[in-house]
Every structure is written in C-alpha cells, then in structure tokens.
Amino acid sequence: MGMSIISKKNKEQIRIFPDHIDKLYFGHSCINHQSAFIKRSLFDKYGLYDEQYKIVADWEKWIVFAKKSCIFYHWNETVANFQDGGVGSVLSPNHIEEKQKVIDTHFTKEEQKQISQIRHKTTFYLFNFIPVYKIVKKSNASRHYLFSFIPFLKIKEK
Numbered sequence: 001m002g003m004s005i006i007s008k009k010n011k012e013q014i015r016i017f018p019d020h021i022d023k024l025y026f027g028h029s030c031i032n033h034q035s036a037f038i039k040r041s042l043f044d045k046y047g048l049y050d051e052q053y054k055i056v057a058d059w060e061k062w063i064v065f066a067k068k069s070c071i072f073y074h075w076n077e078t079v080a081n082f083q084d085g086g087v088g089s090v091l092s093p094n095h096i097e098e099k100q101k102v103i104d105t106h107f108t109k110e111e112q113k114q115i116s117q118i119r120h121k122t123t124f125y126l127f128n129f130i131p132v133y134k135i136v137k138k139s140n141a142s143r144h145y146l147f148s149f150i151p152f153l154k155i156k157e158k
Contacts, residue, residue, distance in 0.1 A: 019074045023066040026059065027107055027115030031072070033058040034080035042070060056098045063106045 017031055046064055049057040066072075103112060116137075124133040134145040145151060 014078065017072075017074055021066065021072040023063060023106075024111060024114060026063045026066060027103065027111065030059045031062060032080060035078075037075075053098050053102065055092075055095045056102055059099075060102045060106070063102065067106065 018025070021031070042065060046061075046068060049061050051057065053060050103115070107115065123131050123135075126132045132146070136143045136145070143151065
C-alpha cells in the first residue's frame with residue numbers, strides 16, 4: 001500500500017501507514033483502499049468483498065487478509081490524492097452498526113478489550129507539547145476536555 005494525500009477544506013494531510021500491520025491494527029484504524037494494491041490471488045483464495053457491508057466492506061476484507069496472515073507491504077510513495085467526506089468518513093448509524101458487526105464477527109472478546117484500550121484516549125497538542133483537546137472514550141460514552149483537563153462535552157451513544 002502506498003501513502004495517500006487526503007484533501008479536506010483546502011487542507012492536505014499525508015497519510016502514512018506503519019510498516020507492520022496486523023489484525024489488531026484494523027480494530028482501531030484502517031488503510032485507505034484508494035492507495036492499496038491487492039493481488040488477485042488473495043481474492044481468489046479468500047473471496048471478494050462481502051456485499052452485506054455497504055460501507056465497511058473494504059475494511060472487513062483487510063481484517064480477513066490479516067487473520068489469514070497476509071503481509072501488508074508499505075510502499076513509500078504517494079499513490080492517491082482524494083477528497084475526504086465520502087460515505088466511509090462519516091460515522092452514521094449504519095456505519096457504526098456495520099463496524100460493530102464486523103468487530104463482533106472477527107475479533108474475540110479479549111481482542112475487543114485490547115482494541116478498546118488502544119482507542120481509550122486521544123489528545124491533540126499545540127506545538128507538539130501543549131495539550132489543547134482530549135477525548136476519553138469509555139464503553140458507550142466519550143468525554144471531551146479543553147486543555148486536557150476542563151470538561152467540555154459528554155456524548156453518550158445508544
């Protein structure tokens with residue numbers, strides 16, 4: 001897989017993927033299908049995209065490949081430039097439902113616990129050292145903090 005340039009509101013972000021990707025990586029992240037090159041033999045061996053998933057079919061297939069110990073190679077070249085804002089970039093109720101179904105299908109309860117710990121806290125920094133915004137996720141709720149300590153917003157999911 002190559003690198004991607006994601007354009008959003010006149011800003012560009014280069015997305016670089018790690019050199020080592022395993023099944024657990026896909027529990028909390030994904031690779032851009034726009035920058036992926038897949039050998040046809042993998043589809044011949046493990047099947048095509050599961051069409052029951054209208055939004056996350058590519059992500060589900062990455063998980064299948066990872067479960068089967070397929071190797072993901074990182075290519076240090078930008079091969080895709082695309083606009084953010086597609087169906088898969090918005091967490092609609094259908095997206096969340098599909099994603100949870102895939103997680104329940106492909107990850108054990110222990111793996112799901114590991115994934116939830118990875119996704120537990122995200123902090124955004126100014127100048128790479130001043131924490132300005134923090135999101136803490138616990139089960140079905142997330143808390144948002146300004147300057148990493150001032151409670152700002154609490155969101156509960158159904």
